[in-house]
Amino acid sequence: MYQVRLPIFEGPFDLLLHLIKKEELNIYDIPVAKITRQYLEYLSLMEALDLEIASEFLVIAAMLLSIKSRMLLPKHQIEGEDEVEEDPRLELAKKLIEYKKYKEAADKLEQRFSFYQQIYTHSYKLEMQETDLVECDLFELLKALQKILKKKDGKMEILISNISLEEKMEYLQKLLANEEKILFLDLFKETRNKMEVVITFLALLELIRLKKIYVQQQKLFSEIWIFRQ
Amino acid sequence: MKDHEKAKKIIEVLLFVAAEPLSLDKISQILEIKPAVARNLIFELKKEYWEAGKGLDIIEIANGYEMCTRHEYSNWIEQLKKQRRENKLSPSAMETLAIIAYKQPITRLEIDNIRGVNSIGVVQTLLDKKLIKLVGRKDVPGKPLLYSTTLEFLKTFGLPSLSALPRIDELIQK
């Protein structure tokens, strides 16, 4: 059985470089007719396989065809000047060289990347720890907050709080300096309005983020405790 | 695992990267050696650290072993932490972040209107910290840029998704 192996190309330049390499051609002296034919064959193969052809491939196809036709035209020399007309392939060659450079740089980067993936720093360890710890608890925290807001609904004054986030954070830290742990619910016992509940909650989040405190519960839906780090 | 010294070095590396105390069982399982042998190697390592007068130590804790610093060095570590506190978000950054979180995608002008002050600096800080990102342009005159929160935002605040944010109208009604 004959099987078509279709390499995936990053773009038209990638495809052209592949064709040039396969045929062992010099980028500055591309046989345009041949390369154009192969290029278009590849596109029709993609089409036959129902693969979407990015518009960029078509742009370069048009460019190839235009170069091909320009090369077929007889070279006209302007009278009185012996300047030779520029090779219509030069612009494409320059682009390909430029692209090839970065393609090789990408290979070098890839090598570094796989090497450094095998090296573990201490910060990698710390990262793992953080996400494991906070993520599951925060969902519970939010649920707990909703409960508090519901409970306090109607009983609270509507006041613009004059307590800032900074002050609340300091207050929470002072509380924890004296106690090993505090019950989440207790933090909201004396809050007088919704704004203060929200600020207390935000302060809590910020302290968790700064790793000043952490929250724990023994099992799901049980009381939430706040500990100092 | 035959080589004694090699095994000791592997244990050192494992203790270095482990996110929690490593049990003797776990260590001996990975190295395919007896727990008693693993214990001896850990003690040798600990002794070497001690004899070299290192600031690092290996301690037995919570049914396992962990690499840690000696307490005499805590002052130095404190100084390191002190400098890291600058990573903290300012109240105005927190405020801006909250606005973006709830009203995304949002333009800078809209943020400014809510806050009543120019937010150009804060928005840049939040971009730098990767808590917000550009997501396109609003289809109004001037085509202003639109900002949204990032995955990093969710991670930083330990949120499973944006829908896990408390509903704003639940937080402050009336």
Added chain:
Amino acid sequence: MKDHEKAKKIIEVLLFVAAEPLSLDKISQILEIKPAVARNLIFELKKEYWEAGKGLDIIEIANGYEMCTRHEYSNWIEQLKKQRRENKLSPSAMETLAIIAYKQPITRLEIDNIRGVNSIGVVQTLLDKKLIKLVGRKDVPGKPLLYSTTLEFLKTFGLPSLSALPRIDELIQK
């Protein structure tokens, strides 16, 4: 700070606890020594690790120094982590990243021109992965956004600084 050996031990402890690469400035500031002295101490430490055949190493990365494991030990660590660290970048992402790394700051159009394809999706991926960032706008019509690589890029590729990238004109010669 007089005692040479003591200073070395403090540096070791600091490198151990730091959650990110520590700059020479920071280290020398904490120890109240000259950066050049700090650098020498780090090199001594690195040499000691090497001579002892340790599985740990100290590398220069992202404008700082960091303690890490030698790559020969990754198999052992992976047994500990169970799940592999699989963070592969696609070839097009790698290609785009290479272009940005060498030509920064650069606009998306300039990237597109070199690659011959539209890079909007890849650029977003790289932004999401924090390997690149926005650094401003180019002073040409349309004021397009400019992209540069980040500190995270240096960290991910184990580069001390951008100048440690292999020179592009050496990469390709006929």
